[in-house]
Amino acid sequence: MSQADLALFLEAAVRLGIPLAFAALGETITERSGVINIGLEGSIIAGALGGALGALAFDGAGPGVMAGAVAGLTIALVFTLFAVGLGADQIITGTAVTIGSLGMTGAVYQARFGATGTELSLPTLAPLAIPGLSEIPVVGRALFAQAPTAYAAYVIAPVAWYVLFRTSWGLELRATGEAPTAAEAAGVRVRLVRAGATLFGGAMAGVAGAHLALAHAGTFAENMSAGKGFIAIAVVVLGRWNPILVFFAAMFFGAASALQFFLQALGFDVPYQLFLAFPYVLTLAALAGWVGRSRAPAALALPWEPRR
Amino acid sequence: MSGSVAPARAREAALLGAGAVVLTLGTGALLLLLGGYDPAAAGSAMVRGSVGSWNTFVSITLVRSVPLLLSGLAVAFAFRAGVWNIGAEGQLYAGAVAGVWVALTFSGLPRPVLLAAMLAASCLAGASWALVPTLMRLRLGIGEVITTILMNFVGIYMAAWMVHGPLQEERGVFPQTDRIVEAARLPTLIPGSRLHIGFALGLVIAAALAFIMSRTRFGFHVRAVGAAPDAAAVAGRIDTRRVLMITFLASGAIAGLAGAVEVSGLTYALYENLSDGWGYTAIAVALLAGLRPGGVVITAIFFGALRAGAGAMQRDAGIPAAWVDVIEALVILAVLGLERMRASRVASLSGGEGP
Numbered sequence: 001m002s003q004a005d006l007a008l009f010l011e012a013a014v015r016l017g018i019p020l021a022f023a024a025l026g027e028t029i030t031e032r033s034g035v036i037n038i039g040l041e042g043s044i045i046a047g048a049l050g051g052a053l054g055a056l057a058f059d060g061a062g063p064g065v066m067a068g069a070v071a072g073l074t075i076a077l078v079f080t081l082f083a084v085g086l087g088a089d090q091i092i093t094g095t096a097v098t099i100g101s102l103g104m105t106g107a108v109y110q111a112r113f114g115a116t117g118t119e120l121s122l123p124t125l126a127p128l129a130i131p132g133l134s135e136i137p138v139v140g141r142a143l144f145a146q147a148p149t150a151y152a153a154y155v156i157a158p159v160a161w162y163v164l165f166r167t168s169w170g171l172e173l174r175a176t177g178e179a180p181t182a183a184e185a186a187g188v189r190v191r192l193v194r195a196g197a198t199l200f201g202g203a204m205a206g207v208a209g210a211h212l213a214l215a216h217a218g219t220f221a222e223n224m225s226a227g228k229g230f231i232a233i234a235v236v237v238l239g240r241w242n243p244i245l246v247f248f249a250a251m252f253f254g255a256a257s258a259l260q261f262f263l264q265a266l267g268f269d270v271p272y273q274l275f276l277a278f279p280y281v282l283t284l285a286a287l288a289g290w291v292g293r294s295r296a297p298a299a300l301a302l303p304w305e306p307r308r
Numbered sequence: 309m310s311g312s313v314a315p316a317r318a319r320e321a322a323l324l325g326a327g328a329v330v331l332t333l334g335t336g337a338l339l340l341l342l343g344g345y346d347p348a349a350a351g352s353a354m355v356r357g358s359v360g361s362w363n364t365f366v367s368i369t370l371v372r373s374v375p376l377l378l379s380g381l382a383v384a385f386a387f388r389a390g391v392w393n394i395g396a397e398g399q400l401y402a403g404a405v406a407g408v409w410v411a412l413t414f415s416g417l418p419r420p421v422l423l424a425a426m427l428a429a430s431c432l433a434g435a436s437w438a439l440v441p442t443l444m445r446l447r448l449g450i451g452e453v454i455t456t457i458l459m460n461f462v463g464i465y466m467a468a469w470m471v472h473g474p475l476q477e478e479r480g481v482f483p484q485t486d487r488i489v490e491a492a493r494l495p496t497l498i499p500g501s502r503l504h505i506g507f508a509l510g511l512v513i514a515a516a517l518a519f520i521m522s523r524t525r526f527g528f529h530v531r532a533v534g535a536a537p538d539a540a541a542v543a544g545r546i547d548t549r550r551v552l553m554i555t556f557l558a559s560g561a562i563a564g565l566a567g568a569v570e571v572s573g574l575t576y577a578l579y580e581n582l583s584d585g586w587g588y589t590a591i592a593v594a595l596l597a598g599l600r601p602g603g604v605v606i607t608a609i610f611f612g613a614l615r616a617g618a619g620a621m622q623r624d625a626g627i628p629a630a631w632v633d634v635i636e637a638l639v640i641l642a643v644l645g646l647e648r649m650r651a652s653r654v655a656s657l658s659g660g661e662g663p
Contacts, residue, residue, distance in 0.1 A: 038453060088647070103632065
């Protein structure tokens with residue numbers, strides 16, 4: 001692989017890793033509060049459609065990203081009402097929300113653009129090269145000639161770490177996920193914290209979806225989230241619920257996806273469908289081989305209600 | 309956890325299910341109205357396309373309910389033991405591939421032997437697809453929700469590769485297998501209709517599961533582990549790992565069977581996208597049935613009718629069939645919501661703490 005090839009590969013790795021990073025960082029905060037949101041996939045696909053419609057309506061990728069965040073948050077709101085508000089089972093609620101969101105986005109897309117799927121051309125989220133930094137050999141363009149969302153992710157990962165481990169907010173959030181009853185006794189409003197953390201996760205997943213539509217494809221396609229929400233949840237496990245590690249785990253998966261296209265471009269004769277299966281197999285292998293002693297928040301996935 | 313989604317009594321489960329259906333249809337109509345559609349036209353197209361005539365009911369609705377019946381039973385059985393098998397979709401594809409492979413490879417065998425071999429192979433394949441998440445849960449303590457979902461994607465792409473590669477038809481034009489021989493096809497159940505023996509097979513398995521759950525020691529263990537695994541292990545001296553393993557693998561086997569039955573009974577060849585998300589619909593089927601095998605028979609037919617009606621809705625009223633997925637999600641949410649309200653009412657009546 002020549003140096004130019006390597007630079008291209010790294011650039012693709014970061015570009016593909018960014019949406020996973022957004023979704024996984026949001027889910028890290030959500031899970032730290034004791035909620036596992038399997039509906040993340042639903043927020044991503046809603047964010048992709050919201051991003052597409054927003055970018056068309058306001059004729060710009062920036063408003064598209066905002067619209068994507070709102071769409072992702074709206075889907076997470078449905079999840080929150082049932083899983084946090086009513087204390088319903090989180091796994092089943094999340095599955096329902098994902099099924100419903102995939103169906104709803106498909107129906108809206110077909111109603112708006114026709115069942116055949118007229119080719120939709122969107123304002124794209126163009127790369128923004130940072131002068132100086134982007135000229136560093138090999139890694140410069142990979143890290144610093146990305147869409148603006150990438151720079152947001154670079155900032156969000158350390159900030160999320162700081163808030164989580166160095167502020168009283170973060171302490172309350174983690175207490176909610178580890179020992180909700182004790183947290184409530186100490187004056188933390190457990191359900192409010194969980195709702196906030198879940199909605200934040202939904203908005204982040206919405207941005208991830210908008211990034212998919214606006215920075216990658218330049219279009220919307222039904223089911224374009226293609227399981228990224230589930231991979232993001234695995235990424236949170238691999239990153240051991242630590243935002244910094246989660247960010248790097250997301251980049252690792254971005255690299256794996258980039259490798260998939262790269263090997264194909266280099267003419268390796270592996271059937272296309274097996275290429276497509278690769279990220280999922282890799283996720284399973286990574287979960288099996290790497291998780292080891294990492295520990296989930298103690299109250300993860302357990303519904304909680306205040307004592308009356 | 310499954311205690312919170314499985315009502316204790318059959319009558320309660322039926323009431324809850326009926327309430328959820330009413331709630332769902334109401335919300336669905338409202339959403340259609342908001343989307344600018346005519347709910348009345350949608351409703352009448354749906355009724356016509358699903359139960360409009362005896363032939364529609366048997367050859368479309370019941371035929372569509374077969375994979376939902378089998379995969380719904382698979383999900384209900386797993387959920388009863390607290391095994392969150394979201395992987396019926398992948399297990400179904402594994403079963404379909406194994407079944408069609410047997411049919412194409414051993415096409416010279418006599419009919420009973422060939423059919424038995426196909427169905428057995430599909431069970432084995434479905435169970436092996438479930439084996440990976442099972443081992444990851446029992447050996448490594450990794451929850452099965454994400455792993456089963458990931459295995460779904462692997463299964464879908466594996467099947468896609470098969471029909472593009474090793475198992476592609478002789479002509480090599482379309483991404484599908486050759487048609488299986490007569491001897492590998494399931495007989496028709498009702499002469500003159502498309503309904504095949506697979507439906508009866510589903511009923512038999514439902515009856516068997518109902519018997520196991522309510523009348524056998526193992527069924528009692530499954531329910532105990534599902535309700536409270538720690539208590540089952542400590543107080544009941546139940547080998548929870550063994551119960552979880554058997555239930556998980558059996559669930560995978562039944563889902564695998566769904567794939568082979570569809571190929572052998574209806575399509576006679578394996579296509580890419582054989583399943584229209586049946587493995588996920590199965591979750592709605594199982595929950596609406598209160599995780600009861602007998603109830604699954606009814607809810608599978610209900611969802612079969614919805615799927616059949618959705619086709620007519622798209623044709624006659626121009627409403628995207630994707631709305632059916634929204635309806636499925638609403639059903640699940642309605643069941644969860646009503647169940648939570650019932651639980652908190654019971655809790656306040658008994659004066660105790662919340663569940």
